Amino acid sequence: MDHEKVNILLVDDQPAKLLAYEVILKDLGENLVIASSGREALEVLLKTEIAVILVDVCMPELDGFELAAMIREHPRFQKTAMIFISAIQVSDIDRLRGYEMGAVDYVPVPVVPEVLRAKIKVFAELYRKTRELERLNQELEDRVRARTAELENSTAKLRESEQRRSMAIAAGKMGSWDWDWISGDWMWDEGQYRIFGVSPESFEVNPANVQALLHPDDVDQLRKAIAEFNRGTRAYETEFRIMRPDGEVRWCVGTAAATVDDSGRVVRVSGVTVDITERKRAEERQNLLAREVDHRAKNALALAQSIVRLTRADEVKAYVNAVEGRINALARVHTILSLSSWQGAELSRLIDEELAPYSLGGQIILAGPQVQLLPATAQTLALALHELFTNSAKYGALSTRSGRLTIGWQVEDQLLTLSWEESGGPLVMTPKSRGFGTRSLLASVESQLGGQARFDWRAEGLLCRLEVPLTRKPAATPLSEKFEDTGSAELQRASG
Known part of the structure; x- marks a missing residue:
């Protein structure tokens, strides 16, 4: 359904x-407003109605916390939703400080696009619904005031009728009803019929027919409500499901209030029904997304743990560089997968990302068709390619300007x-032992992907051949369980 766009303010100095x-966020279809500093963001806020503010915590001059404090001081923005983005580990104290400043949520870096979109969408929709409810409430108040003025000289019966009518909220997915406890007569408004999927012409409102539309598991809620009113309860609220005649199941929340006579006996029960099906579905999608994010995060952490555990080096600096390189390779493939909503990664894009840090013009030739890799296959193959590129840059063809690499x-x-064919680099000698790079490459390709990796240590340059099934689901066993690291040598080459 078409809706009025709202403004989302993006604040970051980068x-x-x-x-x-x-x-x-472009797929949300909202208006995205850009501010490159805290002061620019304040200028935008004074001129534009903003629904959600996405702000970086770390900015020069005016950081996210200071900006939030200044925004909250203005009466217009005391309820504006602010989401902080932080590229550093946020402590509980900083997080509490952010919430005290008015933040409604934190998003860590690297940003998961689905999660960010979902959070922004929720608060944008909440802003839109709030504005709509304010408008509807104002319209309702105007109608009530006008109607009250017309009925000032009416009879008591007309005033009572108008009081019942004022409870009927005919806006959005809402409906109102009225039940004469003495005579058993029911009154539904148009919204109530719409929610239950029936028409006033063909549906007779009575307890039996209403009960027939309730989900079998929720019928007891109706009986419980009647019993509560008979025991003196004056108000009741519950969630329940209805089964429309067309078979569709809808979630609703119902509130009811009793009217009593002078003796305290219930004479009338009136209420409002709100269709909350979309909210329930959104909650289910959010829960599913949270579980998926948790699963992917655990997989990424398992790979990172294996890299940290198995990397060996003679010096601390070499160890740090090796770990950072492998973690960055994992981060790059995660970025590619995130942009595709974790549908997969194209092989040439994967290779280009691994080539980027080296800036080698003319030394590398790529040739091959488009190949779409499954997410888990892309992750594993990215680490294998990283080992080949890293060691070629250290010891092989990419370590000299005369070297050439054909993939x-x-x-x-x-x-x-x-x-993988190298030439024109230093003279190559067959290594005496397999280092982490060789063994991790073999373990990932053969054990994880069910493929094969062959090495030919030719004097003129390394020749490597990888065979990877594209349809096999990669093994779930962590890389660290596939082999033991007993040495510190990488893919060893010696120049002559």
Whole structure:
């Protein structure tokens, strides 16, 4: 359904991050307003009605916490939703400080696009609904005031009728009803019929027919409500499901209030029904998304744990560089997968990302068709390619300007064959032992992906051939359980 766009303010001092947020949030169909500093954000707020503010915690001059404090001091923005983005580990004290400043949520970096979109969408929709309810409430108040003025000289019966009518809220997915406890007569408004999926012409409102539309598991809620009113309860609220005649199940929340006579006996019960099906579905989607994010995070942490545990080096600096390189390779493939909503990654894009840190013009030749990799396959293959590139840059063809590297791949019968051919670099000697790079590459390709990795240590340059099934689901066993690290040597080469 079409709706009026709301304004979302993006505040960050880094243009690249602002562009990334625009790409992630553009599908929401809202107006994205950009501010590159806290002061610029304040200027925007004074001129524009903003629904949600997405602000970076760490900014020069005016950081996210200071900006939030200044925003909250203005009466217009005391209820504006603010979401903090933090690229650093946020302590509980900082998080509490943020909430005290008015933040409604934190989003850590790297940002998961689905999570950020879901959070922004919720608060944008809440802002829209709040404004709509304010408008509807104002319209309702105007109608009530006008009607009250007309009925000042009416009879008591007309005033009583108008009081019942004022309870009927015909807006959105809401309906009102009225039940004469003495005569048993029911009155439904148009919204109530719409929620239950019936028409006034064909549906007779009575307890039996209403009960027939309730979900069998929720019929007891009706009986319980009647019993509560008979025992003297004056108000009742519950969630329940209805089964429309067309078979659709809808979630509702119902509130009811009793009117009593002078003796305290219930004479009338009136209430409001709100269709909350979309909210329930959104909650289910949020729960599913949270579980999916948790699963992916655990997988990523398992890979990172394996990298940290198994990396060996003679010096601390070498160890740090090795771990950072492997973690960055994992981060790059995660970025590619996030942009595809975790549907997969294209092989050439994967190779380009691994090539980027080296800036080697003309030394590398790529040849192969488009190949879409499953997410888990892409993660594992990215780490394998990282080992090949890293060691080639240290000891092989990419360590000299005269070196050349040719990477070719093809697919036949769902089997990806990738060849890695180096030439023109230092003289190569067959290593005496396998280091982490060799063994992690073998373990990932053979054990994780069910493929094969072959090495030919030619004097003129390394020749490696990887065969990877594209349809097999990668093994769930962590890389660290596939092999034991007993040495510190990488893919060893010696120049002559």
